[in-house]
Amino acid sequence: MLQKLHISIIGLLLFSTIFTTIQLPSAKADGTIEVATDVLNVREKPDANSLIISKVMRGETYPVVDSKGEWVKIQVTSSKAGWVASYLVTDNQQSSTPARNSESSDVVQVLTDDLRVRSGPGTSFNVVGFIQSSDSVSFVDQNENWVKIRTNGLEGWVSSEFVSIQKKKKKKETTDEENQEDANNSQTATVTTDGLNIRSEASTQSKVIGTLANGTVVNVLSKKSDWLQISYDGETGWIHSDYAEVHNSSTDTPSKKKGSSSATISVSGLNVRSEPNLNGKILDQISQGTDVKIISERNNWCEIEYANGNTGWVAGWFLERKSLSVNPGNLTGEGSIIILDNGTNIRREPSTTAKVVYRANEGETFPIKGLENDWYQIELADGTIAYVAGWIVTIKGQAPTVTRAGSEQYLRNKVIVIDPGHGGKDVGAIGVQGTYEKDLTLRTSRLLQDKLKAAGATVYLTRQNDSFVSLPARARTANHHGADVFISVHYDSIEDPSVTGTTTFYYGGADQQLADYVHQSLIQLTNLRDRNVRQENYLVLRENMQPSLLLELGYISNRGEEMTILSGDFQERAATGIYQGLAQYFRDR
Known part of the structure; x- marks a missing residue:
């Protein structure tokens, strides 16, 4: 919270300007x-x-x-x-929040059948599949309300309420002699996931020196616990064994290939270099919109193949990656659709104006016979061939998934800076029960970050943990990254314990439209008292050249509101409210 008790608004503004000149003494970090x-x-x-x-x-x-x-x-x-x-x-320093490790060896136990898997951490994201209690599921990431999982080629988010994360038993540590024996066996391994990190050491804390695409075949040099030391394209490094299938030389192995995926150049005149760094010789320039193939990656640089088979290195952050194209062809026997909602229309032709021949209920399944213009051709129980819109059902099996972009289409490729208020020695407001505002702002910001990243936005946090960041540095982060939006997250406090509600602050008139969208979405989803949108001269807004807001999401000086704010349900709804408000703002710009 930026307000301080016992001082006026004028005093607050003066304090915020003076306070930013204070320098912290030198402190050890890790x-x-x-x-x-x-x-x-x-x-x-x-x-x-x-x-x-x-x-x-x-x-x-x-x-x-x-x-x-x-x-x-x-x-x-x-x-x-x-x-x-x-x-x-x-x-990248770890904080007290749950571990967010994309290469964990933990496993996820599913506690119910037909658990919906979504494309992002929230009920507003598309359902991309279902998992069963008997499925073998790997842990990828988590926040306090959602868990990201991977199973049978499916990756997405599930509600943490319906799963349990279990530590996987560690494999027996191998001796140096056993490692050497493994090296002499001339093994290979096939990568079973896209974007597998190659690390400098056998640890998730070590430096990432490259990535491998799904299907890439590498030479295995040695093993250490759950890690494989591999050789690929003249480079050596370590990958986690959970994401590779090892083959002995005495068994049939797939032919070696370089994994590749497609991408489009997103800027004009992108330099192609001889090496994966800015010191590499410029070999060529590629114009915006050119389609290329990604052959390999190293330290955020991509080796690409472009016109006439030429290859070279480009900065990976200037590439817009494509999903693999799918030729539906004849899908007979490839899978079935699962109805998500009661009363779903099944039509005679693949059109919303075609006659409805059946109304299906949640949970019903039908075999897929084909795909036509984003409509699944299915077979009803009586043998009738009919159609259902692909974006309102989910599939089981190997058929391609059809989705229609929701809110995420308006957030894709946006640059958003989230500012979790306070941190370090600056605890912010203190609630009736002793709650520190700095802890709440980081909780909300992390949930919002996960939603925005799942929608395809580029997200920066002004602090990742319980550390102090000056007010000018917070504004400079947004200015440096050329953010499309800056959101400063706070919770309020005041002497009068009866005061409650949510307030949204903006500085310039150009920011008022952004404030209106986000505020209305917050009020709708959190159900807290509406304290309106207000113009204010806060430093993080005044010094910001980007569209910016400061949100006071509720009063922790009110005992009842503090208890509400502390709940995981409120945190989820507040993050969703900001997310939806941003999507509406970008939609109508």
Whole structure:
């Protein structure tokens, strides 16, 4: 919360300006950072005028050894360390929130049959499939309300209420002799998932040095616990064994291939380089809209194939990836559709104006006979051939999924900066039960981040954990990334314990439309008292060149409202309200 008790609004504004000049004393830090700009200067001292001692590139990660104010000291090499601006890097340090590990060996026990799997963490996302209590399901990621899973080629989010995450028993640690024996067996492995990270060491905490596509065949050099040391295209590294199928030389193995996927160049005049870094020789330039094939990836750079079989490296953040195209052909025996809602119309022809021949209820299934213009051709119980809209049902089996974009279509490729208010020594407001505002703002921000990322947005948080970030640095993060929207998340407090409700603040007139959309969506979904949209001169809004809002989502100085805000249900609804408000804003721009 930006308000402080016992002071007037004028005092608040004066305080916020003075407060930003205070520098924190040097403090030890841990964890890692990832470079979030193309080329970042590493300086001898935490000062913009200090000597540049090195340069680091986008996507590279480095350990944090110290911090001071808006500067972070990183270990560049074993003998060299220097300072970088904190708002030009992403903090990868773990916090007290649930583990968010995309390569965990944990397994997920499904507690019910026909559990819906969604494309994102929320009921507003499309249903992409169902899983059963008997299915073998791998853990990918989680937040407090949703779990991301992978099973049988299906990946998506399920409600945490209906699953249990269990630690997988670790395999017996192998000896050096056993590792050497494995190396002599000349094994290969086939990657079973897209975007599998190759790491420098056998640990999820080690540096990512490349990625592999589904179906890629690699040579296995050795094994260590749940990890495989592999060789591919002259490079060596480690991959997790859960995402690869190992073959012995004495058995039939698939022919070696390079995994590939399609992408489109999203900027004009993209340089193609000889190496995966900005020092590589420029070989060519490719115009915006050109289709290319991705052959391999390394440190956020992609090796591509383009015109006439030419290859080279381009910055991966300038590529818009495509999903694989599907030729439906004859789908007989490939799968069935599952009805999601009672009264679903089954029609004679693949059109919303065609005659309804049957009304199906939730849970009914029908075999798929074909696919025509996003409509599934199905066979009814009496043998009648009919059609159902592909975007209102889900499928079981190998048939292609048909979806119609919902809110996510308006958020795709947007750049959004989320600012979890307060942090570190600045706890913000303190609730009746002792709740710290800084903890609540981070909870809400993480849930919102997951929803926006699932919709295809690029999301930056001004802080990833319980750390202090100055007000100017928060605004500069949005300005640096050229954000489409900046959202500062807060909770309120006041001496009068009877005050309740949600308030949305904006600074300039150009931001009022954004404020109206987000505020109305919040009020509708949270059901808290409407304290209206208001114009205010807060520093994080005033110094922001991007469309920006500051949200006070409720009063933790009111005992009843504090209990409501602490619930997982409220946190989910608040994050969904902001998400839907942003989608409506971008839709109508």
